Every structure is written in C-alpha cells, then in structure tokens.
Amino acid sequence: MELYSPENPVFWHYAVTALLGVLKVMGQGWLTVRALMSEKAGFASPEDLRKTALNPDPDPTQLDPNPRVERSRRMHHNDLENIPGFWVAGALFVLAEPPLWAALIFYWGFVLARAGHFWAYATAQIHDIRATFYTVGSILVIGMAIWTLVVLLV
Numbered sequence: 001m002e003l004y005s006p007e008n009p010v011f012w013h014y015a016v017t018a019l020l021g022v023l024k025v026m027g028q029g030w031l032t033v034r035a036l037m038s039e040k041a042g043f044a045s046p047e048d049l050r051k052t053a054l055n056p057d058p059d060p061t062q063l064d065p066n067p068r069v070e071r072s073r074r075m076h077h078n079d080l081e082n083i084p085g086f087w088v089a090g091a092l093f094v095l096a097e098p099p100l101w102a103a104l105i106f107y108w109g110f111v112l113a114r115a116g117h118f119w120a121y122a123t124a125q126i127h128d129i130r131a132t133f134y135t136v137g138s139i140l141v142i143g144m145a146i147w148t149l150v151v152l153l154v
C-alpha cells in the first residue's frame, strides 16, 4: 500500500485534519474581515481611510485599535504559529508508519485542542484554559516531530 494514498487510513486522517486546519486558518482571516466590517474600526493601513464602497464614511478613528478586531488578529497569528507545524509534522509522521490509534490521537487530538483554543480565545476565557488547549496542541505536534525523527534516525 502506498503511504501517501487515501487507502492508508493514517494518511486519510492526516488529509482530513490538515484540511480542517486550512479552513481554520483561512476562516480566521474572514472572521477578522467580518469584525472589521461590522465594527468599522481597527483598520490596519492609512489607505483604508480612503472613501470606497466598502467604507463610504471614513473617519480617522477607524485606525484606532479595536478590541474585537485585535482579538481576531491575535487568534489568526496564533493559528499561524501552530497549524503550519501540524501540517509539516503530521505529513512526515505518515513516514513513521505509526499505528492507527496513535495517528488518531495525534491528528484528532490536535484538531480538538485547536478547537478548544479557538473557543477559549473567542469567548475570552481565563488565560489558563486557553493555555491548556494551546499546550495540548503544541505537545502533540512536538510529539509527532520527535517520533518521526526517532524512526528516521535510529
């Protein structure tokens, strides 16, 4: 069986969870756009104050930071610090030919951890809750990287 084929259940689960990560990263950008459009504030660049169909009534205060927009940007930034590592480590983990149960824990555990991180950040839960979800996701990515390195090097 080809390792990188949908017939390999490990790769199948990687593909599905990696694509969920793509949707999360892309979707978070759109959540920022939605916040910008509904708040009409938090714009990033001076040219965003030019009068256009999307901003018919520009106002200099629109360049002031807006808490909702900034939160969405921080969430997007955090995704970009974590999800690309999952894409790379998760894809190479297939080479380690892990048992399916392990792949399920690493792949779906990461998805659940990032979903929890999204919920905790979006609803302004206390720091330690958000940090717990972050830590679980991060450890799973680090775990896949170490597991794969050991298989490749030892």
Ligand SMILES: N[C@@H](CCC(=O)N[C@@H](CS)C(=O)NCC(=O)O)C(=O)O
Residues within 6 Å of the ligand: 074, 075, 077, 078, 081, 127, 130, 131, 132, 134, 135
């Ligand atoms: N760049 C992150 C690195 C550490 C991290 O990702 N921490 C998690 C748990 S506290 C987090 O949600 N950080 C908030 C953020 O990145 O906006 C930071 O400065 O906080």
